Amino acid sequence: MDFLVAKDDLHRCRFVDSEPPELEPGQALLQVASFGLTSNNITYAMFGEAMSYWSFFPAEDGWGRVPVWGFAEVAASRQDGLQAGTRVYGYLPPSSEFVVNAARVDGRGFVDASPHRAKLPPAYNSYARTDADPIYDDAHEDEQMLLRPLFFTSYLIDDFLDESELFGAGTVVLSSASSKTASALAFLLSRREGVEVVGLTSARSRDFAGRLGVYDHVVAYEDISELPLERAVYVDMAGDAAVRDAVHGHYRRELAHSAVVGATHHDQMGELPAALPGPRPMFFFAPDRVTKRSEDWGREGLEQRLTDAWRPYLEWTGTWLEVLHGQGPEALEGAYLDLLDGRIDPARAHVLSLPR
Ligand SMILES: NC(=O)c1ccc[n+]([C@@H]2O[C@H](COP(=O)([O-])OP(=O)(O)OC[C@H]3O[C@@H](n4cnc5c(N)ncnc54)[C@H](OP(=O)(O)O)[C@@H]3O)[C@@H](O)[C@H]2O)c1
Structure with missing residues (x-):
């Protein structure tokens, strides 16, 4: 079937x-x-x-x-x-x-x-x-099916941001903060010294995203203009043109990098406007980073790092x-x-x- x-x-x-x-x-x-x-x-x-x-x-x-x-x-x-x-x-x-x-x-x-x-x-x-x-782990097959590919992506983004020294920024702003991919990335970033993690979300998901405990601030999409103006990286899971425009319009030159990871809000996806303030959004394609890190660390080196990072994450997801x-x-x-x-x-x- x-x-x-x-x-x-x-x-x-x-x-x-x-x-x-x-x-x-x-x-x-x-x-x-x-x-x-x-x-x-x-x-x-x-x-x-x-x-x-x-x-x-x-x-x-x-x-x-x-x-x-x-x-x-x-x-x-x-x-x-x-x-x-x-x-x-x-x-x-x-x-x-x-x-x-x-x-x-x-x-x-x-x-x-x-x-x-x-x-x-x-x-x-x-x-x-x-x-x-x-x-x-046979006791966690469900989590592996659901979360492993999302966590893997988040791990690769976290590693990419770390390798890029956060493009000189101290804040990472994530959209669709309630999504499993965003919260996995926030979980990893929250374990790094000196990184402020801001989660953007819808009004309906705000309490949930806040309860996760991995964001320093959770902000509704409508309130983006109230964020403190500081050098930031944007990681976009939502693909919502209005949210992206608001983030770029707010941070403008302070936006150090803009990465497109997904499109949860696909009904609102739009073409990139020619005059979007700040850096041009770049699509983050996880398989390209897998190829790069497999060359750098070897397939087993990458797997080992992932396995080490997965265990505490898995434990954390058990709480929610x-x-x-x-x-x-x-x-x-x-x-x-x-x-x-x-x-x-x-x-x-x-x-x-x-x-x-
Ligand atoms: N590029 C890659 O390699 C890669 C790999 C893995 C995941 N991703 C992307 O990461 C994103 C998150 O995926 P996930 O599986 O982690 O999501 P999930 O946990 O199923 O996401 C749930 C959240 O996504 C938002 N959402 C989902 N569908 C929506 C809709 N139709 N309208 C409005 N909001 C919607 C809502 O977040 P809010 O209320 O917080 O807005 C919702 O609470 C996806 O876009 C996915 O494609 C990309």
Whole structure:
């Protein structure tokens, strides 16, 4: 069973059943066990065409499968070294099962070398065996599905800002402060000396963002003009043109860097105006930093640093995150449409599965 979304109207979705294909030599059939769903997956759909997210898991003409992160099990394999029953973590389609061309198989996992994925960022094409993954902990599978990709991004932004010496600023301003990606970044920044972290959020999420305890100040989008004028870096998760304009218009020359990370407020996304005050916003593309840090530190060096940073973060999320488990097509469609329309309680997150 596949969950399909119309590429030209993300509110139109449906489920289709198909027969599992015959495996060719080198292929394996992966059964999707469960996966997380947050606003980040909505961004994959929003940028499906522009950033090739639709290309990972092709569907029939005009329809796309929104990528998700989760666990899968090898149900059948025609690749030596990859046994049926192997459990992996990675980038999955919202489907019951899918076929990979398993390459570079070793004790840590494998890479899907399917031709349609060849030009896509390698960070999304590898599958980690749970029995060899330093981050894996069977007591925290839900958190891994939901938070690992978001935390990974936040870790890379925190590292990028640190390497850039905060572009000479002392304050970091984050939008969508209640989102899991923003709060993970705030958590990491709050552990650094001398960094002031400001969270911008909607009126409805303000109390929640404040209770997280990782922001020095939580400010409603309407009150941006009241922020103290000091040298600052902006990290934009919201992609809301009005919020971005307000931040740039307020800090102007004091804005040391402006990074675009996501687009939670996709209904309000706009073109960049030619005369935006301050620096031109730069898209932060996590896979590029993975490539850079893998070269600098080696793959294992990066993994070790991530694992060390993940443990205290995981402990902290245990104080506020509530996981909602849903099974079957209705639960998936409902969770997807709620996220698409911004009907979100930021303290909660969905873990879903389809019938196998
Ligand atoms: N570039 C990358 O590599 C990368 C990687 C990971 C995540 N991201 C981005 O980070 C952002 C956060 O993702 P997440 O999964 O952490 O989010 P999440 O926890 O599901 O976010 C919940 C919050 O996002 C805001 N929001 C979500 N949908 C909205 C809508 N339709 N209208 C208005 N506000 C909405 C609200 O925040 P407020 O009320 O606080 O505004 C809401 O409380 C996404 O844009 C995602 O794409 C980017």
